[in-house]
Amino acid sequence: MNIEAFQNRVLPVKNKLFRFALRFLNNEEEAKDVVQEVFIRVWNGREQMNEVQNWEAWCMRITKNLSLDRIRSMTRKQTQSIEDTFDVKNESLTPHESTEADESMQRINQLISGLPEKQRQIIHLRDVEGYSYNEICDILQLDMNQVKVNLFRARNAVREKLIKINAYGL
Amino acid sequence: MDSERINELLNKYWNCETSLEEEQYLREYFKAGPIADEHKDAAPLFQYFGEHKKKSLPEETFDDRIVNLVSRKKSKVVQWTQSYMRIAAGIAVLLAATWFIQTEMSKTKSAEVQDTYEDPKLAFEETKKALMMISRGFGKAEQEAKKINLFNEAREEIQKPDNDTTNL
Secondary structure, eight states, X not given: OOHHHIIIIIGGGHHHHHHHHHHHHOOHHHHXXXXXXXXXXXXXXXXXXXXXXXXXXXXXXXXXXXXXXXHHHHHHHHOOOHHHHHHHHHTOSOXXXXXXXXXXXXXXXXXXXXXXXXXXXXXIIIIITOOOHHHHHHHHTOOHHHHHHHHHHHHHHHHHXXXXXXXHXX | OOHXXXXXXXXXXXXXXXXXXHHHXXXXXXXXXXXXXXGTTTHHHHHXXXXXXXXXXXXXXXXXXXXXXXXXXXXXXXXXXXXHHHHHHHHHHHHHHHHHHHHHHHHHHHHHHXXXXXXXXXXXXHHHHHXXXXXXXXXXXXXXXXXXXXXXXXXXXXXHHHHHHHHO
């Protein structure tokens, strides 16, 4: 693959990778660094790309792995308690966005941030990025059943909370 | 939009039975509005999905940075040509060296050839002179060697009785 093909075929997925990395890291700069590293790896391993069935899923998988590595090294460096990291997750909206977004959007954000890791990843891949179940299996290296069960749980957890919010204003 | 259809799709959505197209249809509905009261519960969720999809990296600067980073790392083709160029340069140096040495050697040979005499008589005279010099040298050396021989004979004479006594 030459640089033009790389630019035209691979680079356009950057925003999907960025949003996926952001899901894990909740920090735009860190997410940007991860995406940059993913592209360098993809370029270095471009000979393998012909063997990979779905290279976009392959890129997403690298993004996930690098993001998790980064979280691990970050927690090692900072020795933060789990509660602190959860606080960071809830503040994932920038000040500008929080003034713009209305209250219910912030609530949804908190709701989704509070979901278990796997459910959060799956609901993001399906409902934000619009990946098929097969692609999600490929990206997260899970079987179809696990993907569907986790998506069902995630959607229903959100639904229950939404009903509560609307009924009691909680 | 048909409210019944949305109800049906939402039910399918919560049960994870919607297709990607149907989910897209729902997102469009909640994005475009107007939203029926009965669907307002779900609205923030779909709006949240839509908002999240808007997050993106700066278009030009990011692409340029990646292309710069990537092209700085040499491609394999460049690496191969570079190593082949190195080998070719090595061979070129070797060839130049052999050519240089050969020409130098042929130069020294031709110098010897130039030194020889053109005239065979003169050459014969010179050779005779040289041989005579060697011959004179040999003659002189022989005379001197004879003196050394005298000493050797004398020493042998002296050593003889010694050998006799040791034999006894």
